[in-house]
Amino acid sequence: MIDKRVGSPREAVAGICDGDTVMIGGFGEAGSPIELIHALIDHGAANLTVISNNSGSGEIGLAALIRAGRVAKIVCSFPRSSNSTVFPDLFHAGRIQLELAPQGTLAERIRAGGAGIPAFYTPTAAGTDLEAGKERREFDGRPCLLEHALVADWSLIKARTADFHGNLLYNKTARNFSPLMAMAGRNTVVQASSVVKPGNLDPETVVTPGIFVDQVVHVPNPQHESELVARGARYP
Amino acid sequence: MIDKRVGSPREAVAGICDGDTVMIGGFGEAGSPIELIHALIDHGAANLTVISNNSGSGEIGLAALIRAGRVAKIVCSFPRSSNSTVFPDLFHAGRIQLELAPQGTLAERIRAGGAGIPAFYTPTAAGTDLEAGKERREFDGRPCLLEHALVADWSLIKARTADFHGNLLYNKTARNFSPLMAMAGRNTVVQASSVVKPGNLDPETVVTPGIFVDQVVHVPNPQHESELVARGARYP
Amino acid sequence: MKPDVNGLTTHQIARRAAQDIPDGSYVNLGIGLPELIALSLPSDREIVLHIENGLLGMGPSPRQGEGDPELINAGKKQVTTRPGAAYFHQADSFAMIRGGHLDLSVLGALEVAANGDLANWSTGGEDAVPAVGGAMDLVSGVKAVHVLTRHCTRNGTPKLVERCSYPLTGAGVVDRIYTDLAVIDITANGFEVVELSPGVPFDHVAARTAAPLRDGRFSG
Amino acid sequence: MKPDVNGLTTHQIARRAAQDIPDGSYVNLGIGLPELIALSLPSDREIVLHIENGLLGMGPSPRQGEGDPELINAGKKQVTTRPGAAYFHQADSFAMIRGGHLDLSVLGALEVAANGDLANWSTGGEDAVPAVGGAMDLVSGVKAVHVLTRHCTRNGTPKLVERCSYPLTGAGVVDRIYTDLAVIDITANGFEVVELSPGVPFDHVAARTAAPLRDGRFSG
Numbered sequence: 087m088i089d090k091r092v093g094s095p096r097e098a099v100a101g102i103c104d105g106d107t108v109m110i111g112g113f114g115e116a117g118s119p120i121e122l123i124h125a126l127i128d129h130g131a132a133n134l135t136v137i138s139n140n141s142g143s144g145e146i147g148l149a150a151l152i153r154a155g156r157v158a159k160i161v162c163s164f165p166r167s168s169n170s171t172v173f174p175d176l177f178h179a180g181r182i183q184l185e186l187a188p189q190g191t192l193a194e195r196i197r198a199g200g201a202g203i204p205a206f207y208t209p210t211a212a213g214t215d216l217e218a219g220k221e222r223r224e225f226d227g228r229p230c231l232l233e234h235a236l237v238a239d240w241s242l243i244k245a246r247t248a249d250f251h252g253n254l255l256y257n258k259t260a261r262n263f264s265p266l267m268a269m270a271g272r273n274t275v276v277q278a279s280s281v282v283k284p285g286n287l288d289p290e291t292v293v294t295p296g297i298f299v300d301q302v303v304h305v306p307n308p309q310h311e312s313e314l315v316a317r318g319a320r321y322p
Numbered sequence: 323m324i325d326k327r328v329g330s331p332r333e334a335v336a337g338i339c340d341g342d343t344v345m346i347g348g349f350g351e352a353g354s355p356i357e358l359i360h361a362l363i364d365h366g367a368a369n370l371t372v373i374s375n376n377s378g379s380g381e382i383g384l385a386a387l388i389r390a391g392r393v394a395k396i397v398c399s400f401p402r403s404s405n406s407t408v409f410p411d412l413f414h415a416g417r418i419q420l421e422l423a424p425q426g427t428l429a430e431r432i433r434a435g436g437a438g439i440p441a442f443y444t445p446t447a448a449g450t451d452l453e454a455g456k457e458r459r460e461f462d463g464r465p466c467l468l469e470h471a472l473v474a475d476w477s478l479i480k481a482r483t484a485d486f487h488g489n490l491l492y493n494k495t496a497r498n499f500s501p502l503m504a505m506a507g508r509n510t511v512v513q514a515s516s517v518v519k520p521g522n523l524d525p526e527t528v529v530t531p532g533i534f535v536d537q538v539v540h541v542p543n544p545q546h547e548s549e550l551v552a553r554g555a556r557y558p
Numbered sequence: 559m560k561p562d563v564n565g566l567t568t569h570q571i572a573r574r575a576a577q578d579i580p581d582g583s584y585v586n587l588g589i590g591l592p593e594l595i596a597l598s599l600p601s602d603r604e605i606v607l608h609i610e611n612g613l614l615g616m617g618p619s620p621r622q623g624e625g626d627p628e629l630i631n632a633g634k635k636q637v638t639t640r641p642g643a644a645y646f647h648q649a650d651s652f653a654m655i656r657g658g659h660l661d662l663s664v665l666g667a668l669e670v671a672a673n674g675d676l677a678n679w680s681t682g683g684e685d686a687v688p689a690v691g692g693a694m695d696l697v698s699g700v701k702a703v704h705v706l707t708r709h710c711t712r713n714g715t716p717k718l719v720e721r722c723s724y725p726l727t728g729a730g731v732v733d734r735i736y737t738d739l740a741v742i743d744i745t746a747n748g749f750e751v752v753e754l755s756p757g758v759p760f761d762h763v764a765a766r767t768a769a770p771l772r773d774g775r776f777s778g
Numbered sequence: 779m780k781p782d783v784n785g786l787t788t789h790q791i792a793r794r795a796a797q798d799i800p801d802g803s804y805v806n807l808g809i810g811l812p813e814l815i816a817l818s819l820p821s822d823r824e825i826v827l828h829i830e831n832g833l834l835g836m837g838p839s840p841r842q843g844e845g846d847p848e849l850i851n852a853g854k855k856q857v858t859t860r861p862g863a864a865y866f867h868q869a870d871s872f873a874m875i876r877g878g879h880l881d882l883s884v885l886g887a888l889e890v891a892a893n894g895d896l897a898n899w900s901t902g903g904e905d906a907v908p909a910v911g912g913a914m915d916l917v918s919g920v921k922a923v924h925v926l927t928r929h930c931t932r933n934g935t936p937k938l939v940e941r942c943s944y945p946l947t948g949a950g951v952v953d954r955i956y957t958d959l960a961v962i963d964i965t966a967n968g969f970e971v972v973e974l975s976p977g978v979p980f981d982h983v984a985a986r987t988a989a990p991l992r993d994g995r996f997s998g
Contacts, residue, residue, distance in 0.1 A: 087801070087802075087824045088801075088802050088824045088826065088862070113611040113612075113630075113634075113648075114611075114630055114634040115627055115628070115630075115634075116611070116627065116628040116629070116630050117628065139648075163689070163690055163691050163692070164689040164690065164691040165687055165688075165689055166687050166689040173687065174687045177687055178685065178687075184687075184688070186688050186689070186690055187690075188690050188691075188692065188693075188694040188695050189610065189648070189652065189690070189691050189692035189695060190610075190648075190651075190652030190655055190656055190692055190694075190695030190699075191694075191695065192648075193647075193648035193649045193651070193652050194437070194439065194649055194652065194656075196649075197649040197873075198442070199877075200873055200877050200879075201430070201869070201872070201873035201876055201877045202444070202445065202873065202875075202876030202877035202878060202918075202919050203430065203442050203443065203444060203876070204443050204444075204445075204461035204462070204464070204466055205442065205443050205461060206434070206439050206441065206442035206443070207439065207440050207441050207442070208438070208439060208440075208656065208698075209438065209440075209656070209698045209699070210656060210694050210695045210698045210699070211694045211698070212698070212729075213726060213728065213729035214694060214725065214726045214727065214728065214729070215680075215682075215725045215726070216690065216694065225440035225441060225470075226440070228440070230440055230441075234461075249862060250862070251826070251862040253862060253864050255526065256526075256645075257626070257628045258525075258526070258613075258626060258628050258629040258645060259609070259611050259612045259613055259628060259629050259630055259645065260628035261612050261645055261646070261647050262611050262612050262647060262648050263647070263648050264647070265647040266647060266648060266649055269873060269877060269879075283861070284860075284861040284862030285861030285862065287862075287864075289494075289833075289835070289859055289863040289864050289865050290491065290492075290494070290527070290865055291524075291526070291527040292864035292865070292866075293526075293647075295834050295864040295866060295870075295874075296826075296834070296862060296864065297804050297826070297828070297834055297874055297879050297880070298874075298879060310627045311627075312627050313627075323581070323582075323604045324581075324582050324604045324606065324642070349831040349832075349850075349854075349868075350831075350850060350854040351847055351848070351850075351854075352831070352847065352848040352849070352850050353848065375868075399909070399910055399911050399912070400909040400910065400911040401907055401908075401909055402907050402909040409907065410907045413907055414905065414907075420907075420908070422908050422909070422910055423910075424910050424911075424912065424913075424914040424915050425830065425868070425872065425910070425911050425912040425915060426830075426868075426871075426872030426875055426876055426912055426914075426915030426919075427914075427915065428868075429867075429868035429869045429871070429872050430869055430872065430876075432869075433653075433869040435657075436653055436657050436659075437649070437652070437653035437656055437657045438653065438655075438656030438657035438658060438698075438699050439656070444876065444918075445876070445918045445919070446876060446914050446915045446918045446919070447914045447918075448918070448949075449946060449948065449949035450914060450945065450946045450947065450948065450949070451900075451902075451945045451946070452910065452914065485642060486642070487606070487615075487642040489642060489644050492865075493846070493848045494833075494846060494848050494849040494865055495829070495831050495832045495833055495848060495849050495850055495865065496848035497832050497865055497866070497867050498831050498832050498867060498868050499867070499868050500867070501867040502867055502868060502869050505653060505657060505659070519641070520640075520641040520642030521641030521642065523642075523644075525613075525615070525639055525643040525644050525645050526645055528644035528645070528646075529867075531614050531644040531646055531650075531654070532606075532614070532642060532644070533584050533606070533608070533614055533654055533659050533660070534654075534659060546847045547847070548847050549847075
């Protein structure tokens with residue numbers, strides 16, 4: 087029988103090791119798996135490479151993981167936030183590395199990792215400073231850059247509904263990077279607001295098929311990053 | 323106001339020109355847009371390049387288009403059928419060209435075309451006869467082949483439900499290549515069994531967003547290829 | 559400088575830019591000034607707004623208390639949906655962008671050069687945290703790129719220049735610029751005014767443009 | 779040849795291969811002989827069948843008159859779904875395959891070589907229409923590749939060979955072979971019998987294998 091449920095965020099992240107690469111879903115607060123990130127902070131794994139579109143806000147969630155000094159490097163498209171200086175402070179102090187990628191290139195590299203495509207060419211960023219160190223090649227007269235796939239030891243994502251097989255539905259624009267990261271993580275952990283038995287989801291509407299998911303944690307009332315930030319919350 | 327409906331299959335395919343490249347959805351009969359193909363036969367455009375996973379069955383649909391001599395070349399993964407000799411006969415007579423692609427490579431090349439990715443590397447087919455003429459490169463010690471994107475002047479696909487914007491839902495395994503071809507066609511024509519007003523589809527369940535669709539034709543009771551073949555039907 | 563020359567307000571620039579968007583267009587509005595276009599779309603046209611974090615068919619801001627923190631735009635503000643909307647993931651969203659499916663991208667600018675180069679993501683300063691988001695994807699893939707910007711910076715420095723001094727977002731990508739002073743096309747011959755804002759003389763614009771400026775108003 | 783040596787029937791080969799599939803596996807079954815495995819899955823395990831035309835969670839054939847011509851497997855036969863099923867398009871389906879998400883691919887064979895090369899898509903004949911389908915994707919991406927085949931062709935020619943004479947589907951891709959006579963692993967030292975079918979002597983198998991055959995039954 088296939089039942090990917092685990093009892094708590096703590097159990098779900100227990101296998102993450104120092105030095106692992108961890109993809110973390112979300113665009114801003116939409117789709118950010120705060121409870122899994124907080125469990126990862128408690129767990130203590132350090133020297134992580136984090137792949138995530140942003141660098142968190144306030145001093146909770148991803149920003150708290152960074153502030154705790156657990157992240158050696160972040161692969162990111164937009165590591166700035168109007169309400170957090172956590173990443174900028176560490177970055178200027180030279181205590182965290184940044185690999186900057188255009189958002190669409192970041193998304194496509196993650197998808198490529200999940201799809202077994204080792205590399206692809208894209209016109210994005212050709213002729214800009216982000217071309218540095220990348221191979222250039224023209225297709226139909228247009229300069230393109232060679233971009234390599236991204237994979238991760240772990241992907242931590244958030245869903246609206248999961249079944250025991252790990253089939254997932256998302257909530258609105260919280261979908262963003264999560265279906266891609268589910269594909270590219272060797273271990274994909276999902277926190278889902280609702281967990282149902284197989285057969286309760288319409289096969290036509292499943293967004294992430296369960297084959298991409300390893301563990302499902304029921305987090306019935308996930309916290310909202312913006313509310314936590316508004317009241318100045320810190321974690322831990 | 324956005325209303326992509328056109329009155330008939332005939333109107334929908336009226337712009338197809340001699341020499342155009344046409345993607346045709348479907349895996350076997352599932353998803354094959356028979357009514358659009360028959361309209362294309364009536365329309366008369368010739369010297370077409372067709373991109374489709376199969377080469378049709380019996381003497382209706384895609385097989386009928388090929389039999390009518392309209393297809394100069396087909397890009398295909400499996401141009402054989404237990405109940406059609408249309409393609410093999412023309413192929414052996416040297417009257418139709420074949421570009422054979424592994425099914426997953428074919429799918430990925432179509433997606434790349436729709437996604438603005440000019441080329442990508444894949445391990446599929448490395449070390450086989452289908453490597454011929456392709457650039458080889460190793461990634462992490464693994465030989466891969468460079469594969470180029472496919473685009474088309476037209477994509478003809480079949481959906482279960484469309485709204486006036488061209489948002490689409492499919493029926494079961496009839497989905498197959500259609501969402502990819504919708505992306506890769508400069509003009510994407512959809513025949514839909516049901517057509518509804520915008521707002522009647524749940525934004526969470528839309529499979530193909532309307533931006534990829536140009537024309538929607540209501541074909542309320544599409545014919546089934548297997549039934550037509552079983553009773554020996556021919557088109558025209 | 560003549561103190562009696564007043565250009566458009568930012569809302570007026572947005573309204574002017576909105577007028578040129580045809581019915582049925584699929585449009586991405588960048589963060590900042592371009593977002594104002596969403597408030598100014600002509601009511602007789604249906605224009606589908608794309609937000610790169612995963613929605614086609616963006617509607618206005620939600621009423622107080624009715625928003626969902628997980629329905630946000632690229633600027634991370636809460637939004638709503640319109641009939642015909644669809645959600646999708648980032649790879650599909652940027653397939654729309656990179657694959658040339660969007661009709662128009664409207665972006666802000668730090669600088670625009672006479673050859674169409676755009677700089678809008680980084681001042682290249684030592685103390686800046688580099689952050690690029692989706693801007694490079696947008697300019698590389700969308701059919702037309704319009705820029706919405708004030709003609710000069712707060713301290714009067716022209717933003718329309720011969721060559722960008724800031725790091726590029728894309729090379730040769732801008733088609734048209736809407737400023738408080740004028741509507742300006744990028745042509746093979748550089749900047750060309752196609753329309754002046756009411757009461758703004760050509761020379762006033764030319765004096766605030768750090769590159770040759772042609773007058774294309776009567777060329778048809 | 780001793781006429782009293784009888785190997786397994788095709789259904790028995792499928793049943794034997796099914797026994798080795800662990801609970802919770804995601805498995806793709808090739809067209810032909812491997813399809814029989816779907817009828818022989820142990821009832822105490824949940825095994826999710828992937829069909830490359832776009833379904834996880836394939837169920838048995840529909841009852842007469844209850845099928846949908848648009849719910850078909852890779853062999854274009856009508857099927858059903860099981861609880862927990864999901865539909866998806868071809869790019870996602872082959873992302874599962876190529877990206878290493880499937881645990882097992884079971885394929886038929888024209889020839890398997892001692893180095894793990896597989897030939898199963900073309901006899902290379904002048905008059906054949908080349909058709910490859912998803913076989914090359916499956917062998918390039920799925921974690922384990924098992925072959926289900928009769929040990930010899932109808933006219934007695936061995937299918938297990940030193941080097942394939944037919945065009946390859948993939949080089950060095952096969953892990954294990956289930957035939958009517960034996961279960962054979964591909965090892966660094968070539969073919970190695972891990973199990974003989976009931977009543978089949980080792981020499982009988984070795985005589986029908988066109989490459990050295992090691993006996994690995996007692997090696998652990």
